[in-house]
Amino acid sequence: MNGIIGKKVGMTSIFDEAGRNLACTVIEAGPCVVTQVKTEDTDTYNSVQLAFGERRAKTSSKQMVGHFKAAGTTPKHEVVEFRDMDIAKSLGDTVTIEDVFAEGDTVVAVGTSKGKGFQGVVKRHNFKGVNDATHGQHNRQRAPGSIGAASYPAKVFKGMRMGGRDGGVRVSIPGLKVLKMFPERNLIIVKGAVPGPKGGTVILHK
Structure with a gap:
């Protein structure tokens, strides 16, 4: 399962080739750092752990500070594990949207919906x-x-x-099409709505 972590920037709309106005969501995805690589020999299954978003060491536990230090990076805000990724990455490598997605791909967006009380x-x-x-x-x-x-x-x-x-629950939205990508700005635009508020964490995977 190839994926990446990002945050929701907001919603906008773009026109397709037929002139239709499509509602879409802008997501700042990556760059993510590989903080752990699990294999069948060491953990009985294959997975890659990615971390995203800067966080002060003051607000991180000593265990997590040491975990990130082993990967040669600073403390991160979000850590997500993706099983069976077919991207060859080692500890400390960086994963960008170009490594995972391409325009026209269909992705699944996972986020926490807005709490309504x-x-x-x-x-x-x-x-x-x-x-x-x-x-x-x-x-x-x-x-x-x-x-x-x-x-x-x-x-x-x-x-x-x-x-x-x-509200305030984990929601998965499948079947979202990648309309445009801006790798130089780490932005990806997907068709439709994505759960969560602006600035909320979003997990994208195939």
Whole structure:
């Protein structure tokens, strides 16, 4: 699984050859440093660990500072492991978007969605609510309605769609097409939306 770590810059739109306006996301991907190489002989499987984003040594643990020092680099903010990468890289090497992707590739974007806090059933589960405000429906427009019987089962079943914390979860968006790449600026433009806020960490892989 070839991949790279980056951060979301924001959304924009570009025109394709047919003149259609396409919504797309700009991602600053890499350069990433190889901080560990695992093989079947040492770890029973093959993988490459990449690190991205500068971080002060003051805010890093001594173990991680030593881990990055062994790779000949400064402390990083994000560390992600990619299994079975077919890119020949050694400890301390740099991985750029040109090493992993090309224009026209289809990629998967993984990120953490925006946290919405505690939300009701209308926003969290797309409930319709009671649209008719007449006939005694006072303050019931966004209510969940009945959630179960009384004497039996005398409880609320697990998994009942109710209000609660919304967002702030790991989300994968497959099938995003790479529209343009700017290797000199480490920028990659993919078609469609990518989870997370501006500046949020995004993992791109094939």
